[in-house]
Amino acid sequence: MTLIEKPAETNIYLNDLIARRYSPRAFDPNKSIEHDKLLSILEAARWAASSSNLQPWRFIVAPKENETEFNKILSVIKEGNIPWAKNAGVLMIGVINKYRRPDVLNRHASHDLGAAIGQMVLQALEHDIYVRQMGGFFPDKAREVYNIPEEFEAYTAIAFGYKTSDLSHLTDAHREREMAQRERQPMESFVFNGDWEQTADFLK
Amino acid sequence: MTLIEKPAETNIYLNDLIARRYSPRAFDPNKSIEHDKLLSILEAARWAASSSNLQPWRFIVAPKENETEFNKILSVIKEGNIPWAKNAGVLMIGVINKYRRPDVLNRHASHDLGAAIGQMVLQALEHDIYVRQMGGFFPDKAREVYNIPEEFEAYTAIAFGYKTSDLSHLTDAHREREMAQRERQPMESFVFNGDWEQTADFLK
Numbered sequence: 001m002t003l004i005e006k007p008a009e010t011n012i013y014l015n016d017l018i019a020r021r022y023s024p025r026a027f028d029p030n031k032s033i034e035h036d037k038l039l040s041i042l043e044a045a046r047w048a049a050s051s052s053n054l055q056p057w058r059f060i061v062a063p064k065e066n067e068t069e070f071n072k073i074l075s076v077i078k079e080g081n082i083p084w085a086k087n088a089g090v091l092m093i094g095v096i097n098k099y100r101r102p103d104v105l106n107r108h109a110s111h112d113l114g115a116a117i118g119q120m121v122l123q124a125l126e127h128d129i130y131v132r133q134m135g136g137f138f139p140d141k142a143r144e145v146y147n148i149p150e151e152f153e154a155y156t157a158i159a160f161g162y163k164t165s166d167l168s169h170l171t172d173a174h175r176e177r178e179m180a181q182r183e184r185q186p187m188e189s190f191v192f193n194g195d196w197e198q199t200a201d202f203l204k
Numbered sequence: 205m206t207l208i209e210k211p212a213e214t215n216i217y218l219n220d221l222i223a224r225r226y227s228p229r230a231f232d233p234n235k236s237i238e239h240d241k242l243l244s245i246l247e248a249a250r251w252a253a254s255s256s257n258l259q260p261w262r263f264i265v266a267p268k269e270n271e272t273e274f275n276k277i278l279s280v281i282k283e284g285n286i287p288w289a290k291n292a293g294v295l296m297i298g299v300i301n302k303y304r305r306p307d308v309l310n311r312h313a314s315h316d317l318g319a320a321i322g323q324m325v326l327q328a329l330e331h332d333i334y335v336r337q338m339g340g341f342f343p344d345k346a347r348e349v350y351n352i353p354e355e356f357e358a359y360t361a362i363a364f365g366y367k368t369s370d371l372s373h374l375t376d377a378h379r380e381r382e383m384a385q386r387e388r389q390p391m392e393s394f395v396f397n398g399d400w401e402q403t404a405d406f407l408k
Contacts, residue, residue, distance in 0.1 A: 012247040013240070015330050017219070018323050023253050035406065036217070042395055043216040046388050048322070049227050051339045053387070058394045061404050069397045108339055111359065114318025118252065119222050121319075122326065126219050135255045135312055147400040155315065183257070184250050190262045191246055193273045196351040200265050202239065 003163050006182050017122045022182055023132040025084035025174050027161030032065055033089035037127045041160065044123030048116035051108035057116045058095040060146055064088065076145055077157055078136035083171060085134065088159035093142055095154050113155055124160055132159045207367050210386050221326045226386055227336040229288035229378050231365030236269055237293035241331045245364065248327030252320035255312035261320045262299040264350055268292065280349055281361055282340035287375060289338065292363035297346055299358050317359055328364055336363045 006022045008014055033041075042059065050056060062069035073091040074082060085091065094117055096109040121131045134157040142154035167175045193200045210226045212218055237245075246263065254260060266273035277295040278286060289295065298321055300313040325335045338361040346358035371379045397404045 008247075008251040010247055010251075013244045014247055014251065015221075015327050018248050018251060018327055021251070021253070038406070039391075040217045042391055043212075043214055043218055044222050046391060046394075047212045047214075047218065047222060047225070047386070049225070049325070049337060051337075055389050055394065058396065060396050061406075062397055063406060066397070066405065108314075108360070110312075111314040111318035111321075114315035114320075115322040115325075116318075117315075118319040118322030119326075121253070122323075123219050123222055133253060133255075146396070149400065152400075156312070182251070185259050187243075187246055187250060190250075190259065192262065192264050192350075193266055193270070196353065196356075201270065202242070202265075202267060 003165050004178060008182065017125050021121060021125055022130070024130050024163055024178060025132060025170055026164050026167050026178050027084060027087040027089070027130070027159065028164035029087040029169070031089055031162040033063060033129060033160060033162075037124075037129060038063065038090060040127065041120050041124045041129070044119040045116040048112070048119045050112040050115070051106065052100070054097070054100060054106060054112070056097040056106055056109040057113045058097070058152065060093040060095065062091045064090065072145060073157070076138050076142045077134060078138065081134050081136050081157075083169065084132075084174060085157075085159045087169065088161040089129070090160040092158040092160070093137070093146070093154050094156040094158060095148060095152050097152055099151050110155055117156070117158065128162060129160055130163055133157070134159070207369050208382060212386065221329050225325060225329055226334070228334050228367055228382060229336060229374055230368050230371050230382050231288060231291040231293070231334070231363065232368035233291040233373070235293055235366040237267060237333060237364055237366075241328075241333060242267065242294060244331065245324050245328045245333070248323040249320040252316070252323045254316040254319070255310065256304070258301070258304060258310060258316070260301040260310055260313040261317045262301070262356065264297040264299065264346075266295045268294065276349060277361070280342050280346045281338060282342065285338050285340050287373065288336075288378060289361075289363045291373065292365040293333070294364040296362040296364070297341070297350070297358050298360040298362060299352060299356050301356055303355050314359055321360070321362065332366060333364055334367055337361070338363070
């Protein structure tokens with residue numbers, strides 16, 4: 001069997017990494033992520049843009065070889081994600097610093113975390129490593145397990161791994177999703193000018 | 205004079221686009237962004253990942269040739285950013301849908317906007333187009349000018365343009381920043397495992 005590929009269906013030019021990126025659940029349970037590739041992925045986050053260069057991101061990172069830490073992250077992930085997340089090569093929790101300075105919230109913290117993870121995801125893909133993020137985890141439990149202080153917030157759980165063509169470990173519903181086409185709203189529905197929900201004139 | 209380049213200073217492997225990305229202010233006032241490249245940039249956002257594939261992003265987009273729309277976006281940008289933002293080829297406002305469904309907030313909306321813009325920025329750079337984002341704009345004024353409904357929120361202003369080596373239109377402070385090195389915290393300060401602020405063991 002061959003690996004599933006889901007290049008973006010478009011006639012518009014896209015960078016190869018951006019076109020090929022998607023969020024699989026079929027991670028190869030037998031493949032670890034090499035140390036140098038993990039560093040490269042984290043370095044990609046490090047150089048992301050952020051508001052006032054505050055770099056509000058923190059990452060709790062567990063390669064699968066570190067069973068204690070890997071299981072600790074699994075323990076804060078919601079049950080429905082465990083069957084596939086446990087096959088990842090690396091699990092992470094993305095955390096934000098909510099403040100610009102004491103008593104002043106950083107309105108852009110989660111946006112900047114998203115940008116940093118976006119760079120990680122494309123850097124990972126260049127190494128043939130795919131990423132699936134999860135909203136389905138317990139931020140409060142993460143706070144407890146890792147002693148995350150009040151001014152920080154666990155925001156997203158992230159699984160990194162090599163893909164496998166063996167979909168047998170997925171639930172039926174997840175197997176179906178794994179093979180489904182990627183779908184997006186047309187550009188006309190989210191690119192405006194002139195007024196709200198008025199499709200930009202240059203798209204007409 | 206040659207264009208400033210600021211490749212990330214690192215010994216770790218980085219994708220060329222990720223390494224070269226930075227946020228200049230020295231945009232060439234005489235260069236427009238070609239239609240096909242603008243589409244490519246927007247298409248990169250379109251294919252970003254989002255929580256439950258909700259695609260919570262909206263973009264208000266003004267190429268400089270559309271003077272009315274371009275000036276409308278300039279009118280919601282804070283004064284300190286105008287001297288350089290007015291030289292951009294395209295200005296945008298990034299907006300989020302705050303809700304997953306009526307009465308249920310989407311905790312991940314701004315994170316997902318950040319990821320989508322992250323893809324735009326790298327796609328733009330592949331076309332030699334650079335990006336600088338601004339927190340310095342007036343979300344409430346944008347709401348008024350564009351009739352943005354209550355359930356949406358203007359989150360970031362974005363300038364896209366080709367660079368210029370002519371820094372004469374920048375303020376002294378901005379000119380200095382334009383030539384400064386990019387700086388980032390060391391990985392040890394934001395990559396943890398075991399416990400909060402405990403540097404990940406694989407970095408030691």
